[in-house]
Amino acid sequence: MSTLHAPSHTAAGTSLLERLHGWAITVDHKRLGIMYVVAALLFFVVGGLEAAAMRLQLIKPMNDFLTPQGFNQMFTMHGTTMVFLVGMPMLAGFGNFLVPLMIGARDMAFPRLNAFGFWLFLLGGLLLYFSWIGGDGLYGAGGAPDVGWFAYSPLTSKTFSRGNSTDYWILGIMVSGFGSLSAAINFVTTILCMRCPGMTLMRMPLMVWMMLVVGFLVLVALPVLTAAQVMLLLDRSLGAHFFDPQQAGSALLWQHLFWFFGHPEVYILILPGFGFVSEIVPVFSRKVIFGYTLMVAATVGIGFISLGVWAHHMFVVGLPPWLNALFAASTFLISVPTGIKIFNWIATMWGGRIRFDTPMLYCTGFLGMFVIGGLTGIMLAAVPFTTQLSDSYFVVGHFHYVLFGGLVFAILGAVTYWFPKATGRMMDEGLGRWSFWLILLGFNLVFLPMHFSGMLGMPRRIYTYQPDRGWEMWNLVTTAGVPVQMLGVAVFVWNMIRSSLKGPVAGDDPWDAWTLEWATSSPPPEHNFDRIPTCTSARPLWDRKHPDDPDCHYE
Amino acid sequence: MALLVAVLAVLPCHAAEPVICTTAGTELPVVPPHMFEPAGPVSDEVQSMAWLLGGICLGIFVVVEGLLVYSIVKFRRREGDRGEPVQLFGSNPIELAWTVVPTLIVFTLALVTIRVIRDIDRTTPPEGAMCVTAIGHQWWWEYRYPHPTDPTGEVVVANEMHVPVGVPIWVRLESADVIHSWWVPALAGKTDLMPNQTNRLWFRADTPGIYLGQCAEYCGNQHAGMLLRVVAQPEAEYRAWLAGQAAPAVDDRSVSAGRSIFESLACSTCHAVKGVSDGAFAPDLTHLMSRTTIASGMAELDRDTLRSWIDDPQVLKPGCNMPSLKLSPAELDAVTDYLLTLK
Numbered sequence: 087m088s089t090l091h092a093p094s095h096t097a098a099g100t101s102l103l104e105r106l107h108g109w110a111i112t113v114d115h116k117r118l119g120i121m122y123v124v125a126a127l128l129f130f131v132v133g134g135l136e137a138a139a140m141r142l143q144l145i146k147p148m149n150d151f152l153t154p155q156g157f158n159q160m161f162t163m164h165g166t167t168m169v170f171l172v173g174m175p176m177l178a179g180f181g182n183f184l185v186p187l188m189i190g191a192r193d194m195a196f197p198r199l200n201a202f203g204f205w206l207f208l209l210g211g212l213l214l215y216f217s218w219i220g221g222d223g224l225y226g227a228g229g230a231p232d233v234g235w236f237a238y239s240p241l242t243s244k245t246f247s248r249g250n251s252t253d254y255w256i257l258g259i260m261v262s263g264f265g266s267l268s269a270a271i272n273f274v275t276t277i278l279c280m281r282c283p284g285m286t287l288m289r290m291p292l293m294v295w296m297m298l299v300v301g302f303l304v305l306v307a308l309p310v311l312t313a314a315q316v317m318l319l320l321d322r323s324l325g326a327h328f329f330d331p332q333q334a335g336s337a338l339l340w341q342h343l344f345w346f347f348g349h350p351e352v353y354i355l356i357l358p359g360f361g362f363v364s365e366i367v368p369v370f371s372r373k374v375i376f377g378y379t380l381m382v383a384a385t386v387g388i389g390f391i392s393l394g395v396w397a398h399h400m401f402v403v404g405l406p407p408w409l410n411a412l413f414a415a416s417t418f419l420i421s422v423p424t425g426i427k428i429f430n431w432i433a434t435m436w437g438g439r440i441r442f443d444t445p446m447l448y449c450t451g452f453l454g455m456f457v458i459g460g461l462t463g464i465m466l467a468a469v470p471f472t473t474q475l476s477d478s479y480f481v482v483g484h485f486h487y488v489l490f491g492g493l494v495f496a497i498l499g500a501v502t503y504w505f506p507k508a509t510g511r512m513m514d515e516g517l518g519r520w521s522f523w524l525i526l527l528g529f530n531l532v533f534l535p536m537h538f539s540g541m542l543g544m545p546r547r548i549y550t551y552q553p554d555r556g557w558e559m560w561n562l563v564t565t566a567g568v569p570v571q572m573l574g575v576a577v578f579v580w581n582m583i584r585s586s587l588k589g590p591v592a593g594d595d596p597w598d599a600w601t602l603e604w605a606t607s608s609p610p611p612e613h614n615f616d617r618i619p620t621c622t623s624a625r626p627l628w629d630r631k632h633p634d635d636p637d638c639h640y641e
Numbered sequence: 642m643a644l645l646v647a648v649l650a651v652l653p654c655h656a657a658e659p660v661i662c663t664t665a666g667t668e669l670p671v672v673p674p675h676m677f678e679p680a681g682p683v684s685d686e687v688q689s690m691a692w693l694l695g696g697i698c699l700g701i702f703v704v705v706e707g708l709l710v711y712s713i714v715k716f717r718r719r720e721g722d723r724g725e726p727v728q729l730f731g732s733n734p735i736e737l738a739w740t741v742v743p744t745l746i747v748f749t750l751a752l753v754t755i756r757v758i759r760d761i762d763r764t765t766p767p768e769g770a771m772c773v774t775a776i777g778h779q780w781w782w783e784y785r786y787p788h789p790t791d792p793t794g795e796v797v798v799a800n801e802m803h804v805p806v807g808v809p810i811w812v813r814l815e816s817a818d819v820i821h822s823w824w825v826p827a828l829a830g831k832t833d834l835m836p837n838q839t840n841r842l843w844f845r846a847d848t849p850g851i852y853l854g855q856c857a858e859y860c861g862n863q864h865a866g867m868l869l870r871v872v873a874q875p876e877a878e879y880r881a882w883l884a885g886q887a888a889p890a891v892d893d894r895s896v897s898a899g900r901s902i903f904e905s906l907a908c909s910t911c912h913a914v915k916g917v918s919d920g921a922f923a924p925d926l927t928h929l930m931s932r933t934t935i936a937s938g939m940a941e942l943d944r945d946t947l948r949s950w951i952d953d954p955q956v957l958k959p960g961c962n963m964p965s966l967k968l969s970p971a972e973l974d975a976v977t978d979y980l981l982t983l984k
Contacts, residue, residue: 154862154960234859240836241819241861246779331837337820338835371716377731380740402822402857403833404814404840407762411755418747418754422740429739432708439718439726450713457705461698468694468750470687470757473830474676477822477857543674543826545857548865552939555853556673632725640730 113197114612115182118204120508122179123501125208126172127579132215133167134575136160138568141532145565147553157549158232162255163214165235169351170259171211173489176497177358178203178269181297183508185273187603187610188291190282190619195275196268203268210262217254231255234547236348237318239329239340244322253322256315263312270304273297282602284621288382289641291601291624292375295382296361299389303350303357306393311347314340338403345396353392355489357385359496360427363449366503367431369599370446371438374637377430378624384423384430391420401472410469417467424460428453443597444518448499451526455491459484462537477547480540486533498525498578505585506592510608513589517581524574531567535560600625669872674853676826680873681845683761683829690757697746761829763843766811770843773802774813777821777834777856780863780961781924781937789883796887797913799924801932803872805879806849814840819861825854825869833858846873855938862960868938882931890915890927891982899979902972911963914983923963929983936961948977 109117140160143152152160182200186193194200214231221229231251233242242252277298281290290298318340320326327333329340368375375381397405397413431453440446462484466472475481498521505513539560544551551557595604605627606615622629623637672678679685766772774785784802788794804810814823816834824831829844846852856867874882900917903909909918915927924937935942935950936958950957952973953965968976 154865158859158862158864232862238820238859241859246819246861331835334837336837338838372718372725374728374730376729377736380731380736402831403820403835404838407758407764410762411751411758414754414758415751418751421747422743425743426736426740428705430736432705432712433729433735435709435712435716437726437729438712438716439722440713440716441718450709453709454706457702457709461702464747464750465691465694465698468690468754468757470754470761470830471691471694473832474684474687474691474826476831477824477859541675541677543676543824543854545824545855545864547859548855550865552868556675637728 113201115186115194115197115200116508116610118200119179119183122175122182122204126176126179129167129171129211133164133172134572136164136167138572140164141565141568143549144561147551147558149550152549154549155232159230161547162231162234166214166255166259169235170262173355173493174266175207177300177355178266180358180500181273184504184603185276185294185297187606187614188294188601189277189280189285190602190615190621191276191280192613194272195280196272199268200272203265203272206265206268207262210258210265213261214254214258217251221251221254222249236344239318239337240331242318243330253319256319260312260315263308266304267308270301273301274305282618282621288379289621289624292364292378292381293361295385296357299385300354300357303354303389303392307347307350307354310343314343341400341403345399348399349396350392353388356493357388359493362496362500363431363452365601366445366449366499367434369597370441370443371435373434373438374625375430376433380426381430384426387423388420391416395420398467401469402476414467414469418464421460421464428457444513444515444522445499445503447519447522448495448502451522452492452495452499455487455495455529459487459491462487475540477545478540479536479544479546482546483533483536483540490529490533501582503597505582506596507603507608509586510592511585511589512592512596513585514581517577521574521578521581524570524577528567528571528574532564532571535563600627602626669874670850672827672850672852674826674855678827680827680850680852681847683844684827686757686761687830690753693753694750697750767809767843770809770811771805772811772813774815775823775834777816779818779861780867782867782869786883789880789887796883797925798886800937801870801872801934803874803879803882804846805876806846806873808876809843809845812842814842820858821856821860821867822858823869824857825852825871827852828871831857849873849875863958866937866939866958866961870934870938885931886928890917891984893982896979896982899975899977902976903979906966926980926983929980931984944977944981947980948973951976
């Protein structure tokens with residue numbers, strides 16, 4: 087990353103301070119994208135360490151490595167960090183770096199808003215973590231928030247959550263949420279208005295389609311969370327009673343508002359992951375994506391249906407049976423477009439000549455693991471089954487197969503795939519393989535046993551458990567997987583650092599790919615393209631490389 | 642799913658040796674807190690559904706992962722491959738097939754789901770049901786039974802719920818503070834206890850036993866220390882138990898020293914002992930010694946645990962709402978002796 091040269095008109099000097107200053111004042115979408123990804127990786131490491139602390143506590147029954155409150159703070163900070171400070175900025179980062187390059191634009195539509203969004207996200211993240219220091223408020227009750235990333239009322243009311251920790255949670259997430267909103271506005275505008283000549287909507291790379299749908303989803307869902315947080319802030323600070331059952335407020339209202347944001351959020355996180363896979367699988371299979379049109383339709387379909395499934399997080403709160411049945415049906419329905427994507431990716435590999443370089447390894451891992459998370463998701467849509475397993479470790483296993491086995495694998499693949507474009511250097515293939523196999527093994531050791539402990543009745547978010555319940559073995563295996571996984575992540579990070587300094591020079595198009603970002607130099611100049619490219623099909627570079635058989639003949 | 646099959650293989654080693662526990666003279670097996678040993682119609686139907694779901698998902702799993710593994714092995718690039726493979730942009734019939742077939746599968750699953758919801762999610766009590774109110778507190782359970790003789794009265798007990806075998810139990814769920822969730826897997830799936838809202842749940846225990854479970858909705862510091870214990874016993878024994886709980890507290894003059902400490906210190910502001918105090922923030926102690934556990938199921942109830950609990954509850958249950966009253970050893974002994982008489 088340090089090899090990304092400062093743009094010539096600001097590169098009067100090259101002292102460290104001047105270079106850092108250059109990063110701080112930049113409005114270049116590529117530099118902002120890289121800063122998003124690096125900041126998200128740092129938070130990923132922090133969130134991972136919080137998870138490791140929890141696993142250490144749960145390694146045996148009645149352990150006392152953490153206090154109950156310490157454990158509760160760990161899972162609150164882990165969840166909040168991973169969703170808001172890792173998932174969201176990681177995707178904003180990749181979107182920022184890639185969208186203008188992929189659609190042949192010179193920058194995002196609103197470069198300064200873009201920088202504003204990044205700094206808001208960082209400020210929000212630091213504000214949340216400042217709660218370790220400032221959360222006590224004036225009367226020694228608090229520290230980091232311990233109300234869960236979902237922050238169900240009335241546990242968040244002044245009565246049950248003293249001190250300022252919950253206020254830090256509200257404000258940190260709200261501030262970084264404004265950053266996400268500005269990024270979403272930027273994505274939608276850029277994608278709709280700044281495509282290069284010839285790039286119709288139906289010629290956009292699927293990654294760009296995903297970011298368009300994600301942009302709309304953020305615009306619809308995130309303001310609802312922000313509004314709920316403002317209401318909660320009013321409850322806590324000014325004596326309002328939106329969520330206070332003692333004063334005729336409604337605890338259920340928070341859940342509706344939170345999950346109206348919270349479920350689209352899952353798709354906000356996973357759709358860009360789908361985008362990465364949709365770009366990487368074709369290139370390494372050497373085949374065009376199978377069923378482009380249906381992929382686009384499935385993406386848009388997921389976008390719409392994801393707005394109508396939120397109450398499947400609330401199957402046990404006492405909703406009327408017909409409402410539960412309705413949300414079960416919509417949840418079953420959303421598995422159809424998701425299934426279509428899986429089948430289309432496999433069909434893309436089918437009949438190809440697949441090169442298993444590290445990015446493709448991660449995408450294959452994604453396919454194998456995400457299917458498991460998807461299937462347990464189908465099981466959890468069945469309300470009566472969920473009355474047994476909601477809020478158990480089965481659910482923890484389920485969504486980590488979606489968000490770690492799915493999203494994180496896709497992100498690691500994407501980092502390896504676009505690293506040469508961002509830095510001009512290749513990541514090391516040997517270290518890449520080591521990291522992949524270690525993470526795959528560690529991941530399954532950690533999260534597969536959670537399905538069993540969950541089915542054996544172990545609830546989530548308990549800081550300890552009784553020795554007579556048959557959960558010891560599964561928890562031991564889960565914890566044993568943690569060091570394996572940490573080692574894998576360490577190898578990956580080491581690979582990034584080492585390769586950015588010493589990796590072999592990549593050249594413009596190391597993977598022999600087909601989308602426009604590979605048509606410019608690595609790293610790209612500040613203005614991206616010396617001459618704005620034109621686009622003749624969904625694979626403009628294929629057309630240039632195969633003038634005898636261009637894709638446009640088949641459109 | 643593969644998970645379910647694997648668990649089937651593993652379950653017996655957890656479930657094979659039921660612990661025998663003595664409660665009021667009757668030996669009852671302790672039933673572990675999972676859904677695979679259903680003891681009544683509600684959990685039974687959910688379990689059958691789980692196997693169906695698991696079977697279908699396992700089938701899908703095998704097909705999809707099989708296709709994936711096949712293409713990984715079969716279509717990897719080999720030495721001597723030259724040029725690009727055939728570019729296939731899509732196929733309407735194939736894509737239609739993997740849109741329609743999954744739709745049919747999930748449609749079937751949705752119908753099954755709706756049928757089971759209709760069967761078990763009742764909005765009115767089943768015929769002949771006995772009604773009990775369960776109230777969640779940070780971090781213990783309160784149960785209110787209709788009084789056996791006084792039609793307007795209630796019998797209040799804490800943490801250990803007793804029910805007659807074979808009778809449908811209609812549980813009204815309420816919360817005194819934050820959201821909790823009542824989950825005894827062998828009897829029924831969980832339902833949340835929401836403040837300012839009355840939820841409902843029903844189950845029937847067809848075999849006598851001690852059914853374990855615990856709070857399943859995060860409710861603060863001691864969420865992990867809110868264990869559930871349902872004692873299902875033959876109807877006659879249940880009636881005897883209820884009559885015992887409805888009786889006034891034992892009044893033993895030999896422990897009046899402990900009793901006066903209980904009355905004069907903060908104990909009585911939170912704990913009720915019928916005829917002595919009427920605190921409502923903490924478990925009713927009128928018949929404390931009829932229970933087998935303390936601290937909402939976290940430890941066996943005997944003289945030693947009781948005494949160390951009164952000495953400093955924060956040791957066994959850190960973060961709980963009961964403070965240490967810093968009693969002298971003599972006062973501790975006196976209060977412990979008093980409480981031990983509350984049979």
